[in-house]
Amino acid sequence: MPRYIAHVRGKVALWSSIVDAPLSPFCDSVEELREYVPRDYRCRLDTLEHMDEADTLNCNRAGENEAELTAEELLLRYAKEELTI
Numbered sequence: 001m002p003r004y005i006a007h008v009r010g011k012v013a014l015w016s017s018i019v020d021a022p023l024s025p026f027c028d029s030v031e032e033l034r035e036y037v038p039r040d041y042r043c044r045l046d047t048l049e050h051m052d053e054a055d056t057l058n059c060n061r062a063g064e065n066e067a068e069l070t071a072e073e074l075l076l077r078y079a080k081e082e083l084t085i
Contacts, residue, residue, distance in 0.1 A: 004051040005030060008071050013078060015051060021062035025080040 003017035011026035014033060024036035034042050051059075053071065062077065063069045069077065 003048070005033070005045075005048050006051045006056040008053050008056055008074055011075060014048075015056065020060050020066075022074070022078045025078050026075055027080065 004015040006013050006015035006022065008026060011028065012030055012033060013022040013026045014024040014036060015021070016023050024033060027033050027036075030045065034045060037045055056074075057068075057071060060068055060074065062074060
């Protein structure tokens with residue numbers, strides 16, 4: 001399950017502290033993220049910590065071979081249109 005809600009350029013995504021990468025596409029709001037969370041976990045979404053953009057960018061390994069991605073690269077790679085969960 002996700003560990004954080006990551007914020008990048010006004011978008012939010014579920015973030016794994018295990019793989020240091022998003023577990024969902026970046027969405028416009030936390031409410032929109034709910035559709036990417038299993039039903040039995042949705043009630044816990046409000047208890048997740050939020051990670052600001054600086055922390056998200058500093059601790060990501062979301063690229064090929066665990067490469068660090070820029071904000072723009074994260075948003076492109078994990079766009080709703082590109083990612084299916």
